[in-house]
Structure formats: structure tokens, C-alpha cells
Amino acid sequence: xxxxxxxxxxxxxxxxxxxxxxxxxxxxxxxxxxxxxxxxxxxxxxxxxxxxxxxxxxxxxxxxxxxxxxxxxx
Amino acid sequence: xxxxxxxxxxxxxxxxxxxxxxxxxxxxxxxxxxxxxxxxxxxxxxxxxxxxxxxxxxxxxxxxxxxxxxxxxxxxxxxxxxxxxxxxxxxxxxxxxxxxxxxxxxxxxxxxxxxxxxxxxxxxxxxxxxxxxxxxxxxxxxxxxxxxxxxxxxxxxxxxxxxxxxxxxxxxxxxxxxxxxxxxxxxxxxxxxxxxxxxxxxxxxxxxxxxxx
Numbered sequence: 001x002x003x004x005x006x007x008x009x010x011x012x013x014x015x016x017x018x019x020x021x022x023x024x025x026x027x028x029x030x031x032x033x034x035x036x037x038x039x040x041x042x043x044x045x046x047x048x049x050x051x052x053x054x055x056x057x058x059x060x061x062x063x064x065x066x067x068x069x070x071x072x073x074x
Numbered sequence: 075x076x077x078x079x080x081x082x083x084x085x086x087x088x089x090x091x092x093x094x095x096x097x098x099x100x101x102x103x104x105x106x107x108x109x110x111x112x113x114x115x116x117x118x119x120x121x122x123x124x125x126x127x128x129x130x131x132x133x134x135x136x137x138x139x140x141x142x143x144x145x146x147x148x149x150x151x152x153x154x155x156x157x158x159x160x161x162x163x164x165x166x167x168x169x170x171x172x173x174x175x176x177x178x179x180x181x182x183x184x185x186x187x188x189x190x191x192x193x194x195x196x197x198x199x200x201x202x203x204x205x206x207x208x209x210x211x212x213x214x215x216x217x218x219x220x221x222x223x224x225x226x227x228x229x230x231x232x233x234x235x236x237x238x239x240x241x242x243x244x245x246x247x248x249x250x251x252x253x254x255x256x257x258x259x260x261x262x263x264x265x266x267x268x269x270x271x272x273x274x275x276x277x278x279x280x281x282x283x284x285x286x287x
Contacts, residue, residue: 017228017231017232017235018228019228020221020224020225020227020228021221021228026232028232028236030235030237030238032238033236033237033238033242034236034239034242035232035236035242
């Protein structure tokens, strides 16, 4: 599977991935290369729609279970 | 992943050969054979076989070395560790089984407890996934085994998101590989190592060992 570099100029690039075992979403800060947290159902409801470079990444790979969570300045 | 030898606390600096699509079974192994436990073992072995998982345990492998070390290496080598507990198994043996489940969890393995309805689970394991050996066992255990490929896919997806953290990405690729046996994942791990330009590292360095699965 191809990967795409995280967005430049200091932007953070956070995605969330659903763990099928637990049903919880794992947030991954791709820029920092770390697993940030496991989100609860409440967090999932708050998650914003895909946008920006992460969205492009999703389209390029076709992985349906990766969701762009948010991009923000550090 | 750095694995420390339980006997002396020093790190293993050689690779542990992988046993993809294997299930390490932890239960009472000695004689006299407890028939209820033997029945559970037989059912587990049969169902694992249907899903192309080979069951291994600590008995048939004679290494001439420490038994605990052998157990650690077998746990580390396989994707799945299953503990079988029954009320007729002595407390000391059950303690060993729970210890080994803990080791497997610490090493990032898929773990499952199969227990008889009469077995009481220690409080530290109340959040550990378990299947009771009852009339629904085949259905429930089969569903668990059927879910494993999806878990392997999850590990591969997470690895793909961790390109800025190659050692962690490689460890997730290893977890996916052990479940699926897909050689493509080994190649991916090697690519990550190659991209990291680690040619000058020792062959038994943490980075090179991580990708040698």
C-alpha cells in the first residue's frame, strides 16, 4: 500500500482507524509518528469529515477504515 | 520489539524464528490427563485446523534449555496464544497459564482464554476476551478465528500510518504477517529498513532484528 507524506509547514495530520477487535477508533498522528489515543464513541461523533491532504491519501489508497480526523497547527 | 530474557533480564540479541499461522496453546500438559481438558484441546485443535492454524504447545519441543525460556520464545514466535482453564486444573497450573497469557499480551499477541463455565477468572483478566466451553463453543470460537484476518488488516493499516515511526510500523507489519502469513508484509518491512539507510548497523541491532521476522 502506498503512503503519502504528511502535510508540510508544521501541520499535524491525524487519522483514526477502527480496531475491529474492540470497535474503538485509534487516533494516529502521522506527522509525529505516534498513536495518540483510543477514542470513545463520543469522540467519533465529534470527528469532522475528511478534508485536506489526509482525504487525498484515503482516496489514493482505497482503505475504507482510515478516517481523516483533523488537521491543525501544532 | 525489544524482548528481555525472563531469566536474567538482559535483552535477546538474536532473532526468534517466526511461526506464522500458529496458535500457542497454554494448559495443563502433564499426566494424568484430565479428560475434560483433553476434550477442550481436541476441539481447539480441530477448529484451528479448519482455519489453517497449527496448534503448538511446550511439550513436543525438546531444546535442552530452560523450560520458561522455551515458552517465552514460542509465545513470541506465534500470532495467537490461547489459555485453557478448567476447574479441575490445579491452582498452581492455572497460575502458570494466566502468567503466560500476561506474557503474550505484553508481547502484543492475540490472546484468548477458553474456560469451563465453572472456572473463576482472576480480576486482572476480567477484560481479557474469553470463550466458554459450552454448547456454543464451536460457533463462538469459530467466529473468533474468523475475525483474525480483519485484525491483521487493521495492523497493516496502522503500519501504513506510521511511516514516521518505522520501528513501530515494522512491529505492526510483523503482527499482521504472523496472523496472515503473507510474505508481502515481510518485504514491506525490509523496504522500511532499506529506506531508513541502516546499512552500518550491526546485524543484531534492534532495527535490523525488528525486520528479521
